[in-house]
Amino acid sequence: MTESGFHRYVALGDSFTEGVGDPDPARPNGLRGWADRTAEQLATKTPDLGYANLAVRGRLLRPILAEQLEPAVALEPDLVTINAGANDILRPKVDIDGLMAKYDVAIGKLVATGARVLVWTGFDLGWAPVFGKLRGRVAIYNEHVREIADRHDATIVDFWRLSEYRDPRLWDIDRMHMSPAGHQRMAIEVLDTLGIEHDLVPVDLGERPLLSKKEQRDADLEWAKAYAMPWVQRRLKGTSSGDGIAAKRPTLEPISPQG
Template sequence: MPFHRYVALGDSFAEGVGDPEPSAPNGLRGWADRVAAVLAEQSPDFTYANLAVRGRKLDGVLAEQIEPAVALEPDLVTIYAGANDIMRPKVDIDALVEKYDAALGKLAATGARMLVFTAFDPGGSAIYRPLRGRFALYNEMVRWAADRHGATIVDFWRFRVLRDWRYWDEDRLHLGPAGHQFIAIQVLDLLGVPHGVDQPDLPPEVVLTRGGRYRANAAWTRTHLVPWVQRRLTGRSSGDAIRPKRPELGPFA
């Protein structure tokens, strides 16, 4: 069945950070835009909204995006939220998912087909690996909530191929163009939508020397890690001055 009104919700993952496209709103493409491009080919009256904003924690996503999404009367909804909470020093995962579950109930009441993402598996990252148990617990509770509301689960945790850093942006936190293309394929396949999106072409793998790894890690720390920590310490977010790139339903072009 073709979809006519698609609304994407979430944080930087759904906004498309890591997949630059100067001509697109907010200068980003992303997997949701890639999915919308395919859906637009199959329905002449297809419309698309993307309410996601980078840096948003779960409370922000729920407060700013759920009611506007419901008001748009979608027939397809995708949502990814919570990862920014899990990476904070302290988080009450039970309370987090309780609020998420209630929000999923509101989205499900629209009758839309709903896809809910788990968070990625940080086991392949030396930086994020200490949080792996927290991610696993959160994901299991998200699966429970998604099942309760009849949602389709996009199990990001199980995409083992994404341990290959060639799928990721240089900031090591967001997917790069290849990663967004991979996710778009998974979503379209779960929806049962025929498409011609090819698996991404990856650049040759670069094997660094010990010194090369040290220099690369030092450059990443200066360029990406230090600014991220500074924002956390000062209570700022990368999305403070960002607006949703597609706040209203409209044709995808």
């Protein structure tokens, strides 16, 4: 066993990092997710690994920074992952330049701890029937991420270029969060980006089924009724899926290789 070099891993963000879409009733908040999967692999290399996950679903970029940044710094991490801004991009109006100026300052503070800091580009939504209209916003966001990473010597996990996520089976039924297979694939990408040896492999999903136009239309209508409309209603009411939800791992704690 070769140590990973990391002993204090802190994850920040929203539902992407909390693990929504990868249910596990035995875990805090009932979720596993790519960050847990990553930490489990790191623990096989460094048994004394401490892992904290401060992410909360539904959080916008500013609340993520306001609620999670200082607690993360206080934990004196040597590895930090942060992904923020996707929920802002989905809003009817967003000042991406203004948001990313704040993100720039935050990444600088995290890098100043001496930790290795990983940030994400947004996924290329060009293929998505509904969310594809937001592709330009994501591209602008990504350019900011690349500039910020260059400025602070942070490491990028380049979600934009992971074309295999065009397979809907890597996404949850709500089409907004990754499925267990998607979370597994993201953990692999994170570990590969870090240069950490691991034993994770992509989930074998078999051949992708082809839907007829009617089947696809029916599926789209069902999705709109079951998931899109409730999301819109929360926006109109000013509520969030994260209301009343706390970080699932607020302090550094061991995690076993099996979770």
